[in-house]
Structure formats: C-alpha cells, structure tokens
Amino acid sequence: MRRFGWMFGCAAAVAVTILISSGANAQRSKKKLPYEARLWKYLNESKYRNWAPVPGESDDAYEGESPHGAYLKMYLNRKAAGNPNELPDGSILVKENYGKDKTTLMAVTVMFRSEGYNEAAGDWYWVKYNADGTVAKTGEDAGSKRIAGKFGKCIECHTDAKGNDFVFFNDED
Ligand code: HEC
Numbered sequence: 001m002r003r004f005g006w007m008f009g010c011a012a013a014v015a016v017t018i019l020i021s022s023g024a025n026a027q028r029s030k031k032k033l034p035y036e037a038r039l040w041k042y043l044n045e046s047k048y049r050n051w052a053p054v055p056g057e058s059d060d061a062y063e064g065e066s067p068h069g070a071y072l073k074m075y076l077n078r079k080a081a082g083n084p085n086e087l088p089d090g091s092i093l094v095k096e097n098y099g100k101d102k103t104t105l106m107a108v109t110v111m112f113r114s115e116g117y118n119e120a121a122g123d124w125y126w127v128k129y130n131a132d133g134t135v136a137k138t139g140e141d142a143g144s145k146r147i148a149g150k151f152g153k154c155i156e157c158h159t160d161a162k163g164n165d166f167v168f169f170n171d172e173d
Contacts, residue, residue, distance in 0.1 A: 036148045039112065040133045048094050052081035054169050061102050067157075069097030069106050074169065084170050085163075089115040089123070093167070105131040109154075111167070118150050122166040126154040 033041070053059040054074050064072035073096040076084065080091035087093075091113040097106045108129040117123045128136040128147040138145045138153075147154075158166040 036127050036135050040129060043094060048075045051075035051077055055084050061098055068095065070100045071098040071102045087113055087165060087167060089113055107136060121155045124166055126151045
C-alpha cells in the first residue's frame, strides 16, 4: 500500500510537471512569433506604405528588372530616408514587387540593417515575403528554403552595388 502511494505520488508529480511545462510552451509560442513574422507585423503596424520613396523619385511604381518583378515601389523608413548614402544602423528598405498590371502585389523584399548582424555583408538582414506576409521559399529543386536572414542569393547579387553597401538605389549619388 505504501509502495503504491509512493508510485502514485510520482506519477502525479510527473503529470503536473508536464502540464506546467506544456502550458509554459504554449504561452511562449503565443508571445514569441518568429522574427520574420514580427518584422512583417512591425512593417504593417508602422504603415510602411506611408514611408518615404527614394529621395528625388516619385512614389509611383517604376519599371523593374529581374528578379524583382515588372513594377516596383520602394519605401524607406525615417533612418534610411534621413541618410540614404550612409544608411545607418536601423535603416529599413522595403521593395514591393508588382506584376505586369502594376496592381497585383507579387512579393515584398526587405533589407534591414542591424549593426553586428553580418559584418561581412553590410550588416543587412534579408527577407522575401509573399503578398500575404508569409515568408517566400526557394523552389523545390533548391530545397524549399525559407528566404530570410543571411540569404546567399540576395547577398551575391547585391554585392555588385557600388560603395560596398549592398544597395543599388543610392549608387548614382
Ligand atoms: C540577380 C540580382 C538580384 C538578386 C538575386 C536580388 N536583388 Fe535585390 N535588387 C537588385 C537590383 C538590380 C536592385 C536595384 C534595381 C531596382 O530597384 O530594381 C535591387 C534592389 C533591391 C532593394 C532596394 C534597395 C536597393 O538595393 O536599391 C531591396 C530591398 C532588395 N533588392 C532586396 C532583395 C532581397 C531581399 C533579395 C533576396 C530575396 C534580393 N534583393 C535579391 C538585384 C537583385
């Protein structure tokens, strides 16, 4: 009887532990969205469509080139717009990629500069969202990888930008 009581106590303790830890996990996952999801939320909450266009350019869609869609719109947050040549820590560049009809949003590509994030490549964080805010993925042949973070393909091509800042729009200046 005594032995049974001890076993029961143990099982109860284990059950309680599992309950507590799964509760904590549920709470944590509710609070802590993945980084890309939080950035998407932040961009929309800060109404990035009201941000500044590229200095000296209109805020209309302009004709783009591969791989960034037929028509593009750029938005710079205050840090970036205030100093488009230096693009200090905290700069965010949002590029909306539209289809040939100029109105169908195909993708949103974002560069976010965070000091110390990736010194080898201008400290930019890269991400490509689908129009619905989910993170885009590479094709199946390329392993269906999420396009976010220190993403090689983005970095490789942007290496060609002048001034070693991985950014094209400010190259004429
Ligand atoms: C094959 C080359 C190439 C690749 C790959 C590429 N880009 Fe670009 N990107 C460009 C060019 C060229 C421009 C500037 C011309 C324009 O605005 O269309 C540009 C512009 C941008 C801009 C506006 C800032 C700027 O540099 O003028 C952002 C933001 C951006 N790209 C994000 C990304 C992200 C994120 C990826 C990876 C998912 C990516 N790009 C992959 C060529 C590329």
